[in-house]
Amino acid sequence: MTPPRTTELPEGARPKLDNLTLSRKEGLHALAEAPRRLQPETLTLKQIAALGEVARLEYEHGRSVWHANLGPLRTPQLEALHEDLWDIVASNQQDGDKAKGAVAVDAFPGLGKTTAVLDFALKYHQREIARAGSFTDSGHERWPVCRVGLTSNIGMKDFNRALLEFYAHPGRKTGTATLFAQRALDCVLECETKLLIIDDLHFLKWQDKNGKEVSNHFKYIANEFPVTLIFIGVELGNRGLYSESDSRGDITLAQTARRTTPLTMDAYAVGNNKQRHQWRKLMLGLEQRLVLARKYPGMLADDLSDYLYIRTTGHIGSLMTLINRGCQRAARTGTELLDQELLNQVKLDAGAERARKALEKKFARKRMTTKPLSRVARTVSAKTVA
Known part of the structure; x- marks a missing residue:
């Protein structure tokens, strides 16, 4: 018995991965052998506005697909x-x-x-x-x-x-x-x-x-x-x-x-400084992958770090869904960045929303944070406790 051979794609061509199923060998082969997806160029607002209609549609489609496939991340x-x-x-x-x-x-x-x-x-x-x-x-x-x-x-x-x-x-x-x-x-x-x-x-x-x-x-x-x-x-x-x-x-x-x-695999925790550094590294890595005209250094890692943890409770699946949907909305509406106001409009899975309320209280009371403590902060904190 010789299984049917798969159809070879032209060199450099990328298969339509949105239409594959991993229950068939052809789908797994297409995913394994596909060339690496290239990140679209991040254009400025002026550059986006200067695009022709067809070029604009291609650009929007390209970064939409990119944001929908940000992973897997090397967590x-x-x-x-x-x-x-x-x-x-x-x-x-x-x-x-x-x-x-x-x-x-x-x-x-x-x-x-x-x-x-x-x-x-x-x-x-x-x-x-x-x-x-x-x-x-x-x-x-x-x-x-x-x-x-x-x-x-x-x-x-x-x-x-x-x-x-x-x-x-x-x-x-x-x-x-x-x-x-x-x-x-x-x-x-x-x-x-x-x-x-x-x-x-x-x-x-x-x-x-x-x-x-x-x-x-x-x-x-x-x-x-x-x-x-x-x-x-x-x-x-x-x-x-x-x-x-x-x-x-x-x-x-x-x-x-x-x-x-x-x-097993665990959710991200932020109970100690090492864990908080891991979360920050994840935020910084995600920032680099976003294709939004108004993104800036620290958009996720500084301004949205606590918020994203609260919304997703450290679950990578919920986090990637929230970032993906947020980027789709930011590009579609012309906002071109992620902030709390925009992300509050994004719907998320029921499990994350249920767990969110308890975490919000802990963060509001300063009992939890995702921000790594600096050496100075740790020293002051240790002296205060002593």
Whole structure:
């Protein structure tokens, strides 16, 4: 079985990434192989006004797309997760007769876990293609990474079909769950896939029939497929991923628990000076990426630092959404900068808005701040306490 070949783009051309899906190999390939997105030039108000109609539309579209794709950012959380993933993936290069350890990236929504794992997967894909080439020795396309997203009430047959859909296997339409599994194994072997990413694992209902079926199937994959499983989900421990047995004493979950290493990502904290410096570094990095005519040094890091933390509670997902939507509004309305008045008009996710009220009180009472304390301030503070 040789999967269909993807269509090669002309050199220097950029695929339409807004129309891809990572449930298909073509989408992952397009994202991994796309040339680096270039930041549009930041024009002055006078330069923008001098543009012709078509040029103005192109400029506005270009920076709109840019602001919608500012990440991923090299945050401490992302870098720490990548270090752990490289350790585990590198240590899983055992011969095929040995089962490989799995990974579970378990964190609350809005902390960037899927973005971070995908960024790692793309780097792994690029590294393997650079090292071993786009085709295997047998002439099949090389696909170092496969990604499957789960849906509610998914069963073993549905899961195996999703694997085949990723590879565009011609036998993905008809067959039994067992046949689908055998075909999926053929794809993994012939395409030399090494990472199998399973996203939205929290959709799996571990205690019902389908949940147990798929959980047992993960053990089969770990034993028979020469891949590293990377699970992504929310509160996977509470949902039973690491349980030694279920509520009826069934110990079939124990093998998954013993072979799975839990990793997580945390929100930004500002409880000490080191953490506040990390937040400020993030603000400064974001400032450099914004394409707004009236932006200025310190717009985020000085004038909006506390505000942005309060609005997003340090969740990178909420922060990137707020910055993206704020930039879209600032460009569209001609404001051309971010300030509190404009950002107050931007709607954000319900979780961030709920948590905002409690943080506002702490910041108002000077019990919290995102601003790093200077050496002088720390010295004065220490003398005052003494």
